[in-house]
Amino acid sequence: xxxxxxxxxxxxxxxxxxxxxxxxxxxxxxxxxxxxxxxxxxxxxxxxxxxxxxxxxxxxxxxxxxxxxxxxxx
Amino acid sequence: xxxxxxxxxxxxxxxxxxxxxxxxxxxxxxxxxxxxxxxxxxxxxxxxxxxxxxxxxxxxxxxxxxxxxxxxxxxxxxxxxxxxxxxxxxxxxxxxxxxxxxxxxxxxxxxxxxxxxxxxxxxxxxxxxxxxxxxxxxxxxxxxxxxxxxxxxxxxxxxxxxxxxxxxxxxxxxxxxxxxxxxxxxxxxxxxxxxxxxxxxxxxxxxxxxxxxxxxxxxxxxxxxxxxxxxxxxxxx
Numbered sequence: 111x112x113x114x115x116x117x118x119x120x121x122x123x124x125x126x127x128x129x130x131x132x133x134x135x136x137x138x139x140x141x142x143x144x145x146x147x148x149x150x151x152x153x154x155x156x157x158x159x160x161x162x163x164x165x166x167x168x169x170x171x172x173x174x175x176x177x178x179x180x181x182x183x184x
Numbered sequence: 185x186x187x188x189x190x191x192x193x194x195x196x197x198x199x200x201x202x203x204x205x206x207x208x209x210x211x212x213x214x215x216x217x218x219x220x221x222x223x224x225x226x227x228x229x230x231x232x233x234x235x236x237x238x239x240x241x242x243x244x245x246x247x248x249x250x251x252x253x254x255x256x257x258x259x260x261x262x263x264x265x266x267x268x269x270x271x272x273x274x275x276x277x278x279x280x281x282x283x284x285x286x287x288x289x290x291x292x293x294x295x296x297x298x299x300x301x302x303x304x305x306x307x308x309x310x311x312x313x314x315x316x317x318x319x320x321x322x323x324x325x326x327x328x329x330x331x332x333x334x335x336x337x338x339x340x341x342x343x344x345x346x347x348x349x350x351x352x353x354x355x356x357x358x359x360x361x362x363x364x365x366x367x368x369x370x371x372x373x374x375x376x377x378x379x380x381x382x383x384x385x386x387x388x389x390x391x392x393x394x395x396x397x398x399x400x401x402x403x404x405x406x407x408x409x410x411x412x413x414x415x416x417x418x419x420x421x
Contacts, residue, residue, distance in 0.1 A: 111411040111413075112413040112414070114417070115413060115414055118418075118420070119262050121198070121417060121420045125301075125376060128416070128420065131332065131335055131339065132284055132285060133268055133291075134268055134324045134332050135281070135282070135283050135309075135335075136268070136312075137336060138332075139312050139331050142330055142331050143312060143330075143331075147358075148327055148364075151330065152322075152359045152360065153318075153322050153323075153325045153326065153330075153356075153357065154356055155217075155321055155324075156382075157215075160185060160300060163194050163218070163239075163240075164358075169244060170197035170218055170220060170223060170381045171223055173188055173351070173374060173377070173380070175218075175353075176379065176380065177216065177222070177352075178324070178329055178353035180215050180216070180217045180218070181215065181217075181218065181240070181299075182214070182320075182321055183212075183214055183215065183216070183245075183301070183302050
């Protein structure tokens with residue numbers, strides 16, 4: 111996480127809104143899990159064994175994962 | 185896989201089978217997706233983890249044992265466990281419908297053990313039903329990349345031109361949702377990351393380019409997923 115550099119005040123004119131998003135509510139979860147199969151959302155995944163968790167984290171850090179890395183327990 | 189100290193690799197180890205307490209279930213974990221937040225935990229950028237800790241908060245598993253006082257879940261049920269592990273339900277934020285900001289919230293794979301494991305324990309009221317069309321490994325990324333991404337997406341209003349900065353797990357899901365709802369998606373990636381730009385275009389983004397370069401059109405809204413401060417003024421201008 112790096113700091114936000116300063117920028118001209120005018121960038122926020124016209125009632126532009128800058129906000130952060132934290133965590134989730136269970137309502138968000140229920141609503142998204144209802145919509146996802148309707149789209150239908152298809153997830154692009156790279157499956158690795160659980161024991162390869164450090165490799166998965168390294169790939170994510172390096173920007174080598176396209177979609178999501180998933181650890182499979184068995 | 186156990187995190188014993190921030191900035192050290194996870195260690196493969198054997199732990200006792202966790203027992204579900206009141207209101208909890210034990211899950212046999214089938215899959216757990218890897219999130220950028222896991223990196224922030226392992227790197228010590230999130231500074232208050234339970235230690236030692238099992239990381240991971242996009243868990244798909246089956247109920248293997250049920251604690252006292254649990255209604256509505258049965259052994260064998262398939263469920264998902266997201267980042268939000270517990271809320272008190274009584275604080276000012278919870279009562280105002282903002283349980284995401286609960287002052288006593290606990291978080292899966294950060295302040296309670298998570299899913300980089302063969303078994304874990306979760307509160308029954310945090311467990312989510314997983315749509316049947318998804319396999320275990322397909323469903324896992326829906327539980328954070330999808331869910332929290334969707335929370336951010338809901339704040340973007342209904343303007344047609346949506347920018348996504350940082351095209352990882354969340355953006356790849358939201359692009360599909362936004363296209364389904366008839367919106368135009370502009371994907372912003374690391375400079376010269378042609379592979380990710382092709383990936384974004386393959387999912388329905390109409391344009392993909394460098395995050396610090398100009399947008400081809402003014403955007404109605406943008407979501408920044410990459411933890412890079414200089415993207416904030418870039419997305420606003």
